[in-house]
Amino acid sequence: MFLKDYIKDVYGAVKSLLTGMRLTGYYFTHPKEIITQQYPDNRDTLKMAERFRGEVVMLHDENNEHACTGCSACELACPNGTIKIINKFDITPEGKKKKAIDTFVYHLELCTMCNLCVMACPTDAIKMAQTFEHSVFDRNKLTKKLNHDGSKLREGVE
Amino acid sequence: MNASVIIFYLISAFILTAGILAVTTRKIFRSAIWLLFSLIGIAALYFWMQMEFIAAVQIIVYVGGIVVLIIFSIFLTQKSGDEMPKPLKSRTIFATLAVVFGFAFTYNLISEYGFTSLNAQPLEVKVSDIGTQMLSTTEHGFVLPFEVVSILLLAAMIGCIVIAIKVKQQEK
Amino acid sequence: MFSFHGITSSVQTWLNNTFNPTITVMIESVIVILLAIALFAALGLVLVIMERRVAAFMQIRLGPNRVGPWGLLQSTADTLKLIMKEGLTPDGADKFLFNLAPFIVMIVAMLILAPIGFAKDFQIWDINIGVLYLSAISSISVIGILMAGWASNNKYSLMGAMRSGAQIVSYELSAGLSVLSIVVLTGSLKLSDIVASQENGWWIFKGHIPAIIAFVIFIIAATAETNRAPFDLAEAESELTAGFHTEYSGMKFALFFLAEYINIFIVCAIGATLFFGGWMPFHVGSWEGFNHIMDYIPSSVWFFGKTFFLIFVIMWFRWTFPRLRIDQLLNLEWKYLLPISMFNLLLMTIIAIMGWHF
Amino acid sequence: MNEISITQILFVSTALFFIGMYGLFTRRNMITMLMAIELILNSVNINFVAFNKYLYPGKLDGVFFTIFVITIAAAEAAVAIAIIINLYRSHHSIDVDDASELKY
Amino acid sequence: MGAFWLIILIIAALAFSTGGILIAKIFVKKTTNPQKGQAYECGIPTEGSPWNQFNVGYYLFALIFLIFDVELIFMYPWAVVVKQVGMMALVEIVIFLFILFMGFLYAHKKGALKWM
Amino acid sequence: MDVKDAVQTKQPQFPGEVYEAPGGGFMTGALNDVINWARSNSLWPLTFGTSCCAIELMSTASAKYDYSRFGFEVVRATPRQADLIIVSGTIVNKMAPVLKRLYYQMPDPKYVIAMGACAISGGPFFYNTYSVVKGVDHVIPVDVYIPGCPPRPEALMHSLITLQEKIMSGMTRDQIRRQHNPDL
Amino acid sequence: MMTNEELKNKISEMLPSATYEEGGEWLNIFIAPEELLSFAERLRYTKGLDFDSLFCLTCVDWKTNFTMVYHLTSTIHFHNIVVKVKLDHNNPAIETVCNIWRTAEFLEREVYDLFGVQFLNHPDLRRLLLTDDWVGYPLRKDYDDPINMIKL
Amino acid sequence: MVEELGITAEGDQVINIGPQHPATHGVLNLVVTLNGETIKKVEPHLGFIHRSIEKMCESLSYRQFIYVTSRMDYLSSHINNHACALCVEKGLQIEVPQRGQVIRVLMDELTRIASHLLWWGAQAMDLGAFTPYFYAFRERETITTIMEETCGARLTMNYMVPGGVMVDLHPSFQQKVKEFITLIKSKIDEYDELVTGNIIFQNRMKGVGYLTAADAVSYGCTGPTARGSGVHCDVRKIYPYEVYGKLHFDEVLETEGDSFARYLVRMKEIKQSISIIDQLIDNIPDGDFQAKTKAVLKLPKGEFYQRVETARGELGVYIVSEGGTTPYRIKFRSPGFSNLSALDHMAKGGKLGDLVATMGTLDLVIPDIDR
Numbered sequence A: 001m002f003l004k005d006y007i008k009d010v011y012g013a014v015k016s017l018l019t020g021m022r023l024t025g026y027y028f029t030h031p032k033e034i035i036t037q038q039y040p041d042n043r044d045t046l047k048m049a050e051r052f053r054g055e056v057v058m059l060h061d062e063n064n065e066h067a068c069t070g071c072s073a074c075e076l077a078c079p080n081g082t083i084k085i086i087n088k089f090d091i092t093p094e095g096k097k098k099k100a101i102d103t104f105v106y107h108l109e110l111c112t113m114c115n116l117c118v119m120a121c122p123t124d125a126i127k128m129a130q131t132f133e134h135s136v137f138d139r140n141k142l143t144k145k146l147n148h149d150g151s152k153l154r155e156g157v158e
Numbered sequence B: 001m002n003a004s005v006i007i008f009y010l011i012s013a014f015i016l017t018a019g020i021l022a023v024t025t026r027k028i029f030r031s032a033i034w035l036l037f038s039l040i041g042i043a044a045l046y047f048w049m050q051m052e053f054i055a056a057v058q059i060i061v062y063v064g065g066i067v068v069l070i071i072f073s074i075f076l077t078q079k080s081g082d083e084m085p086k087p088l089k090s091r092t093i094f095a096t097l098a099v100v101f102g103f104a105f106t107y108n109l110i111s112e113y114g115f116t117s118l119n120a121q122p123l124e125v126k127v128s129d130i131g132t133q134m135l136s137t138t139e140h141g142f143v144l145p146f147e148v149v150s151i152l153l154l155a156a157m158i159g160c161i162v163i164a165i166k167v168k169q170q171e172k
Numbered sequence C: 001m002f003s004f005h006g007i008t009s010s011v012q013t014w015l016n017n018t019f020n021p022t023i024t025v026m027i028e029s030v031i032v033i034l035l036a037i038a039l040f041a042a043l044g045l046v047l048v049i050m051e052r053r054v055a056a057f058m059q060i061r062l063g064p065n066r067v068g069p070w071g072l073l074q075s076t077a078d079t080l081k082l083i084m085k086e087g088l089t090p091d092g093a094d095k096f097l098f099n100l101a102p103f104i105v106m107i108v109a110m111l112i113l114a115p116i117g118f119a120k121d122f123q124i125w126d127i128n129i130g131v132l133y134l135s136a137i138s139s140i141s142v143i144g145i146l147m148a149g150w151a152s153n154n155k156y157s158l159m160g161a162m163r164s165g166a167q168i169v170s171y172e173l174s175a176g177l178s179v180l181s182i183v184v185l186t187g188s189l190k191l192s193d194i195v196a197s198q199e200n201g202w203w204i205f206k207g208h209i210p211a212i213i214a215f216v217i218f219i220i221a222a223t224a225e226t227n228r229a230p231f232d233l234a235e236a237e238s239e240l241t242a243g244f245h246t247e248y249s250g251m252k253f254a255l256f257f258l259a260e261y262i263n264i265f266i267v268c269a270i271g272a273t274l275f276f277g278g279w280m281p282f283h284v285g286s287w288e289g290f291n292h293i294m295d296y297i298p299s300s301v302w303f304f305g306k307t308f309f310l311i312f313v314i315m316w317f318r319w320t321f322p323r324l325r326i327d328q329l330l331n332l333e334w335k336y337l338l339p340i341s342m343f344n345l346l347l348m349t350i351i352a353i354m355g356w357h358f
Numbered sequence D: 001m002n003e004i005s006i007t008q009i010l011f012v013s014t015a016l017f018f019i020g021m022y023g024l025f026t027r028r029n030m031i032t033m034l035m036a037i038e039l040i041l042n043s044v045n046i047n048f049v050a051f052n053k054y055l056y057p058g059k060l061d062g063v064f065f066t067i068f069v070i071t072i073a074a075a076e077a078a079v080a081i082a083i084i085i086n087l088y089r090s091h092h093s094i095d096v097d098d099a100s101e102l103k104y
Numbered sequence E: 001m002g003a004f005w006l007i008i009l010i011i012a013a014l015a016f017s018t019g020g021i022l023i024a025k026i027f028v029k030k031t032t033n034p035q036k037g038q039a040y041e042c043g044i045p046t047e048g049s050p051w052n053q054f055n056v057g058y059y060l061f062a063l064i065f066l067i068f069d070v071e072l073i074f075m076y077p078w079a080v081v082v083k084q085v086g087m088m089a090l091v092e093i094v095i096f097l098f099i100l101f102m103g104f105l106y107a108h109k110k111g112a113l114k115w116m
Numbered sequence F: 001m002d003v004k005d006a007v008q009t010k011q012p013q014f015p016g017e018v019y020e021a022p023g024g025g026f027m028t029g030a031l032n033d034v035i036n037w038a039r040s041n042s043l044w045p046l047t048f049g050t051s052c053c054a055i056e057l058m059s060t061a062s063a064k065y066d067y068s069r070f071g072f073e074v075v076r077a078t079p080r081q082a083d084l085i086i087v088s089g090t091i092v093n094k095m096a097p098v099l100k101r102l103y104y105q106m107p108d109p110k111y112v113i114a115m116g117a118c119a120i121s122g123g124p125f126f127y128n129t130y131s132v133v134k135g136v137d138h139v140i141p142v143d144v145y146i147p148g149c150p151p152r153p154e155a156l157m158h159s160l161i162t163l164q165e166k167i168m169s170g171m172t173r174d175q176i177r178r179q180h181n182p183d184l
Numbered sequence G: 001m002m003t004n005e006e007l008k009n010k011i012s013e014m015l016p017s018a019t020y021e022e023g024g025e026w027l028n029i030f031i032a033p034e035e036l037l038s039f040a041e042r043l044r045y046t047k048g049l050d051f052d053s054l055f056c057l058t059c060v061d062w063k064t065n066f067t068m069v070y071h072l073t074s075t076i077h078f079h080n081i082v083v084k085v086k087l088d089h090n091n092p093a094i095e096t097v098c099n100i101w102r103t104a105e106f107l108e109r110e111v112y113d114l115f116g117v118q119f120l121n122h123p124d125l126r127r128l129l130l131t132d133d134w135v136g137y138p139l140r141k142d143y144d145d146p147i148n149m150i151k152l
Numbered sequence H: 001m002v003e004e005l006g007i008t009a010e011g012d013q014v015i016n017i018g019p020q021h022p023a024t025h026g027v028l029n030l031v032v033t034l035n036g037e038t039i040k041k042v043e044p045h046l047g048f049i050h051r052s053i054e055k056m057c058e059s060l061s062y063r064q065f066i067y068v069t070s071r072m073d074y075l076s077s078h079i080n081n082h083a084c085a086l087c088v089e090k091g092l093q094i095e096v097p098q099r100g101q102v103i104r105v106l107m108d109e110l111t112r113i114a115s116h117l118l119w120w121g122a123q124a125m126d127l128g129a130f131t132p133y134f135y136a137f138r139e140r141e142t143i144t145t146i147m148e149e150t151c152g153a154r155l156t157m158n159y160m161v162p163g164g165v166m167v168d169l170h171p172s173f174q175q176k177v178k179e180f181i182t183l184i185k186s187k188i189d190e191y192d193e194l195v196t197g198n199i200i201f202q203n204r205m206k207g208v209g210y211l212t213a214a215d216a217v218s219y220g221c222t223g224p225t226a227r228g229s230g231v232h233c234d235v236r237k238i239y240p241y242e243v244y245g246k247l248h249f250d251e252v253l254e255t256e257g258d259s260f261a262r263y264l265v266r267m268k269e270i271k272q273s274i275s276i277i278d279q280l281i282d283n284i285p286d287g288d289f290q291a292k293t294k295a296v297l298k299l300p301k302g303e304f305y306q307r308v309e310t311a312r313g314e315l316g317v318y319i320v321s322e323g324g325t326t327p328y329r330i331k332f333r334s335p336g337f338s339n340l341s342a343l344d345h346m347a348k349g350g351k352l353g354d355l356v357a358t359m360g361t362l363d364l365v366i367p368d369i370d371r
Ligand code: SF4
Pocket: A067, A068, A069, A070, A071, A072, A073, A074, A075, A085, A120, A121, A122, A123, A124, A125, A126
């Protein structure tokens, strides 16, 4: 009786181990199951999902114009102060002072890609880009100015 | 002076140094390690004497068994990192004197005694010879000791277990 | 086909003719030293990369493939890096023993190589107690581990070392018993005799079921003795971070690492020798033609092929099974392997005496 | 090999014997004393082997004696360590001086 | 001349290991700071010394192992001659093993082979 | 607590120690290249993950991304055998001494990657938190920064490649900084 | 399952001095600090109530006082109540409930750590989350740490 | 035999496990008192990832604070966000449109599967088997890809907003989820073959880390940890939120209370989640995914408590509002915290290896505990 249980034990144990080995053995002998994507080599074909949030960018058209009015809505919406808007006052031809954006400071090192700023922006001036290769040697490099040099507000955007 | 002689001296020096260190170091773990080296040295000596079987037995039993057991018991019973207390001065002196005299006396005896070295070419000790003789039931056979050994081992095992389990009753 | 026999004897005769005996011996020793070191290095490099690729394939990924062609230089880079890395000795450690331990482990690994026949007539020392010598020497390695663990002055190390002490010591029994069951068949401890006895078939085929059981027990015990998963309690990563070599870095760690792989190679080589006929080609009874074809494959290829097959099996274990707990580990040995292998040995004896094997 | 006479081997074994004796005299820790005893036993073994080798090369009795001594040493060590550990558990010390009042 | 080859192999091992260790000693520049040499314990300073008395739960296994180990060495010479001696050897070893197996059963029954 | 000091005396300079690339100056030319090649291709990371970024670190290890292709998969649990800490996750004041200790306990040469916004600057926990270290470079020197919360596995691999480039170049942290900002 | 009304009636019987706060999802009971231990015991062991699980224990700093909030539920009847205790702001102290609900041991340590409420007879009242040498209790409204806390 | 062999207090060793340790899944520090290999006491030291989220939330608006919470229990980040969104909605008394609700539940369940898969891999890895981890991540990657397409991030999605979800589902969502469901159904058998049935694994898990039902309740354990002991505590069943009330699924209960029972609970929960997704995926109603809300949210004065079932157990969000735009006090009742407090009780008397196994089955996420 005891012996029978003993043998049963051993048999069951060996069988369960062999089942496991069969599975790993299966994968070992079926290289087509390998799902590895070879990242730096597939750079060209690698496509991020279109909603993927990699960093905040400001859209500029071909005339180097953007849609940011400097309303600071994004700055307020951002939960951790990633965005700093520095405004300047342009004098319009009519002689009126007009608020315009001087520097859109974006701290990439702080940003958590939460999308709140993009949703808050009334003019859709900023959006999320799909880039992700941001590695740098120096932390200061991550503080960015989003509006391009010499860019200005697109006509008709309020 | 050939290689074999040099090797003999090396081995002997190794055995004795390790042995002396084993009984004098004050860190108990190191003492066990020196003992181990001494034992390995002895095994090497057996190898040198072409008694490979004995050498292997020496290593298996002592190194693989006894020393490991000693090390375990060291961990079990004391702070292995602490230095052991220095032995009493008087005791050291007494021991040294006794040992030196004893050694001188014994060695004197040994060297006086003329061993009649048979210059017959030493046989290679084959394991099969050992086996045959061990199992043979003739006059020179060792079958009785062989079986008795099993009883000895049984007794030792039961003894160990009884002693180890005795605590169990005490605690209750 | 080239054979080592020819090479070694021609080298020997050439040396004997050119130099006087002392110098011959010296040159030979230098050659042996170089060969041994080269073998070590090569084995380390090959086994590490093999393990990583095998693991990768079982885990549906590619594994190292960017350093050198197909990643073959990966382990070379690792080794170079380890050599060029600082070797720390912790302040609280017993410095002497701490630094001694890797040497012990290395020396043991090196010594075990002596009686292994890598190919036909290619053996450093065909010692007459063969397998007994192997189990004797391999039992020293536990001391190296205990030493490393204790000297590190680190709790993880100590616990790992003690686990490995208990483990190696226990599994020696069943390893020994399963080796004995082959010795019973061959009637000699000499490895060359054991190989020779398998000329007309390997023991695993000739020895009926007991040989297979002995083989299974042997491979389990071998895995345990080399501290490999699922018996890697001594370095159980999720429990003891790195076990007995927690405090080792740089080359000293590399030596442990290397010794582990060499030990795997050695136990597998022993397994191959005992059960699969060592360098003996695959022969079937009296099929002369077939046997003849098999003889064309060099003996070293046979030996390494079998050994690497066993190594692969051990790796397969590692990448499939979870780790045992220490009490289960000892339980396995004392409740299952030891009685089974004792019983198996008796069976084998009966077979041997009755001459039931082929 | 032939240049080494038995006396030289006996020198080693005698020296080892007395080293063991020294340890036995000076050490008060049971485990270290056990180690010393092992040394003594080993010196005896060397003698057996040497005698067998040099004086009775045709026989195996020395070898057998050595094996049996080793066996007994092992059994002795096992029992001794069991006792030591037992003693430690009841006395919290394995110093011989502390254990001298031991009754059982 | 077997022992000679052993020494050669030991020399090989020593050369290999020392070589490797020395290179790092010579070439690598080190930084030092007081924490570097302290024992690693998941980044927290160690409490107490590991070299304290430590409860090795498995010493009983080692005890029993020792007995079996000795038994094993008797079996090597036996195994070599089994085929020549024949049935007698089997009987003798069966007695031998049986006696030891009693001990094993005893240990088992007493719970010495259980974990403690 | 040393962290508080580090935060208090917020240096404009790089806070960590900067030392010459090991081996630099002693050997030159090809040998140096070989060693740098070996080092850059055999970066063994320490198992060190504190929070969410660690999950992406795990993803990078997983079959789909598989950083073992670069030889990074030998993750060592003890700093003694590691070359690289990937600081994946937030470091808080209580953890900072631990991190520092781990870094110190690694043998030279050693490298650090700050993964994720938290490790670079405190990220989402930069403002209004009383316990977060605002960037691990206040605690240990950092070689490569990857922004993102968490950075995706490819980004982590990109940073590893960046680190490899750095090691290959054989330049010290200081030299690289100078190269990027000549006016320093 | 008892409705809030039933619970209220039952508890009014048990502890007439309790006051109630309306409007919440669950019954909110205010009791005096001294009564807590005995009341908690009765809540836990009274048949029909069986509040065997303390699923949330926290504290709110109302600047003038602290309010300990105990959320209790029963894994048998699935009803919930909230017990609140007002504590003095200068010297907040209250009996521990960790003998009744074992989970309270850690939760109370957390509250001690972050609010500085003393729990009397707590087996092991130490800081849980912060380092032992931390100064101040950060979740209090008046906590200020100019070094670590950068205000937005 | 522990007491029987006269173990003395002298043999105790105090060992730190963590903060940097592969088995603690983060930065938990366990100070373990060991006697030989036997555990006498486990004392968790927390706070190595205490990020002061509760304090932070006091200065964040109701829209902003949700995103921080996905960093708490990052493996169920969706469910965390869900809890916060629900709590805010409870305060504002907004009804989320049907489509929004269904999307939320779908996401929750996908998250739960992903979390359990990760746990499964990590559990196996704790026990020394590395391969399951890779298989688990293969399936998990499929989920993250689906998530990424719809939510835009792989781990910390920040997809729930008060009133619904941030954006509508990706057009390919439905089809991809269906593909995933068929895939994982076949893979679960593989998992059983590789791990569940494995004799070593069973021996490692069975009979270790016992937790009785009474203890589980007393320690406040929830989720699979408590359900492994037979405590009926699934918030989705007891206090149904969103569309859970209308769905058919079983609450998985095991009664042994050991690690293996907890393991089984999680494995079966994956199947239950699959069946929930099965029920919903073809029936996503049309309509709005988000209710109309004001630009600036202000909760009325009062206290709001919302509990949901995360992958680890019951998460409670307790908001005390003074009527402003930011919460006055916020408290997260995290499941891991209570589960962890039972660890000492469960691990005592076991081996060091058991501690790892037990800790694995608690499925700790340390930032969730420390907050
Ligand atoms: S980006 Fe949009 S929200 Fe921000 S300042 Fe410009 S217009 Fe306003």
